[in-house]
Amino acid sequence: MAWINFPKVEGLASRQAHVDLPANTYERELGKEGFYGPSTQMYHRHPPTGWKTIEGTLTPRAFDTKKLALLEDDLWKARLLFSNANIQIRFMTLQNDMEHLLRNADGDELIFVHQGAGELFCDYGHLSFSEGDYMLLPRGTQWRMTVNEAVSMLLIEATNDSFKLPDKGLVGNQAIFDPAILDVPKIDDAFMAQQNDAEWRVLVKKRNCLSTITYPFNPLDAVGWHGTLMPVRLNWRDIRPLMSHRYHLPPSAHTTFVSSRFVVCTFVPRPFETDPTALNIPFFHSNDDYDELIFYHAGQFFSRDHIYPGMMTLHPGGIPHGPHPKALQNADKKRGTMTDEVAVMIDTRDTLEASKHAEQVEWPDYVDSWK
Known part of the structure; x- marks a missing residue:
């Protein structure tokens, strides 16, 4: 199948889009x-x-998100602002460390950090974040944040779907940003130090309903991983x-x-x-x-x-x-x-x-x- 696609010109028009517009048009x-x-x-x-x-x-x-004036430590309590069957968009503020883990089983989660800084701990390890960072969390990732500076962030869920990189076509894979600039979580000293045998809860969202799983240990207890599915971080300054x-x-x-x-x-x-x-x-x-x-x-x-x-x-x-x-x-x-x-x-x-x-x-x- 193909679009009906042949250029025609009628009346007074420019020969090229967005250039040399007819006077007073x-x-x-x-x-x-x-x-x-x-x-x-x-x-x-x-x-x-x-x-x-x-x-x-x-x-x-x-809409003015500054007027929300919400302080939450739970993504699922963050106010849902916009949605349809394929996306949910929330805005979340965080002043204190999260005391439990979150897990979105409904779709990939894309976080954009509007203000603040902190540490992300997830299945894959530890990742620092700050203002202007995107963090992409694959569907099902367990995670929590600790706060170094009060955080506000935009959260975009790809409901029953995934986030991918765009096709960069003629300009090549390194255009806009080189995928090599993407940072991934590390199993470092900070990640190992947070592992313990205390009781931890995981709040899981599936079909827009919440379940709570309680463990007698911190389930972020990985010692290593390899593969091609992982969270990534990208700052707008790298674009x-x-x-x-x-x-x-x-x-x-x-x-x-x-x-x-x-x-x-x-x-x-x-x-x-x-x-x-x-x-x-x-x-x-x-x-x-x-x-x-x-x-x-x-x-x-x-x-x-x-x-x-x-x-x-x-x-x-x-x-x-x-x-x-x-x-x-x-x-x-x-x-x-x-x-x-x-x-x-x-x-x-x-x-x-x-x-x-x-x-x-x-x-x-x-x-x-x-x-």
């Missing part, structure tokens, strides 16, 4: 499979986000983004991890495009195959107004996405400078449902910020 991309399939660029007289009002379920939404000074690359160029029904992308500082004919802000797009959720970690977010670290935005499929008016006005002033933002984007094929806990920290006027 705004480009909107309509695509399939997110940014991976066939697409068409439309050229409009007005910004596609220049709405007057929106009624119904397609309203762009924003070397794909760039083009003559073309604005789509978000898919920043893909970090993939699952069957969603992708996780990381936006890190990079140079703005310098070519005066090229867009240097995100192009408007109608990405109706995916919902777009972004967690803002650090810096100044050049395409968004009134958004600061710790906030999340949800742009549902079915409505155009694009930069705020101020970003459009200031676009040319950015040429030759660097972006100053770190953000985690989760694009899901299936509609994300916001929980009542997310709604409690929602900024309801976000939809009006494009006016």
Whole structure:
């Protein structure tokens, strides 16, 4: 099977996407499979986000995780913010050491450390972590954390699924980040020192229900292992983004991890495009195959107004996405400078449902910020 895929041009249009737009127009991309399939660029007289009002379920939404004010030592008590059948997204804060182990039997767990630092102990050994780290825990891994500095973190479950690395295609396996940069847990002195014969509990989540297994010893008692399945750690500072000074690359160029029904992308500082004919802000797009959720970690977010670290935005499929008016006005002033933002984007094929806990920290006027 193949897409109907032959290029046509109608009316006043650019010869190349995102470059040399017709005067006084705004480009909107309509695509399939997110940014991976066939697409068409439309050229409009007005910004596609220049709405007057929106009624119904397609309203762009924003949420402030700082207002959660939760202190938990248990992942399963951390408030579920967004979910569908293929993903669960939580935000967790931790001030004290965990006194029990956790085990997710429903899917792989991806942790992004927003603030703080500590030590992770798991079946595979010991791994230190700090702000900006991703930690990928394969499904079924037993783990706990100790805290060196109060921790807040985003948790992304690939329900009944796994996380993999994206296909890097023409640019090669070392592009974006070399897999050699991935750190793995060590069976070191710290890991051996935590082994004991005290009573330990393991809280296991399966089919979204909890069971507790109690041992008369610490089950993190491995003395060695070998194989190809293991937790890994990656810091956003180790990501070397794909760039083009003559073309604005789509978000898919920043893909970090993939699952069957969603992708996780990381936006890190990079140079703005310098070519005066090229867009240097995100192009408007109608990405109706995916919902777009972004967690803002650090810096100044050049395409968004009134958004600061710790906030999340949800742009549902079915409505155009694009930069705020101020970003459009200031676009040319950015040429030759660097972006100053770190953000985690989760694009899901299936509609994300916001929980009542997310709604409690929602900024309801976000939809009006494009006016």
